[in-house]
Amino acid sequence: MPRPPAPKTAYHQLAQTLRDLEADLRWGLEGSPRIPADWHRIAQEVGPPPKCPVSLRVDEDVLRFFRSMGAGHLTRMNAVLRAFMLARLAEVVKATDYAPSHADEVRQIREEIVSIMAAQEAAKAAALAEMTDVERRKAQVQALKALRDQRARG
Numbered sequence: 001m002p003r004p005p006a007p008k009t010a011y012h013q014l015a016q017t018l019r020d021l022e023a024d025l026r027w028g029l030e031g032s033p034r035i036p037a038d039w040h041r042i043a044q045e046v047g048p049p050p051k052c053p054v055s056l057r058v059d060e061d062v063l064r065f066f067r068s069m070g071a072g073h074l075t076r077m078n079a080v081l082r083a084f085m086l087a088r089l090a091e092v093v094k095a096t097d098y099a100p101s102h103a104d105e106v107r108q109i110r111e112e113i114v115s116i117m118a119a120q121e122a123a124k125a126a127a128l129a130e131m132t133d134v135e136r137r138k139a140q141v142q143a144l145k146a147l148r149d150q151r152a153r154g
Contacts, residue, residue: 051078
């Protein structure tokens, strides 16, 4: 089994491959010696995966860069994201290199807490809607007493 290239060599091979692909994209892929003929047939057989709408915030300079290439900038952005996903799946880019930041984890936990609270409030509102007026008043008094006792304990 051949040894994988050293990281520096692999980096330069990747850079050259990307330059070659950029040239192919600029001048067209038909007849490129780097693209086997069978790949064109395979590409025709498999349809693109379904798309789903998403709201995404990107840096202004990133958006300006993709828009400067003309129509289809969102498709190109999707292609870059797909390439990164495939690189991660192929373990070219290691997952350990991209741990969530402290702020990301805090934001995720806060979103989960808000979601839980919203579900609890919705369940509470649904239960209140099913109560009679007398039951609703009793529940309100009990809730206020429980709150008073909780505050008194500290």
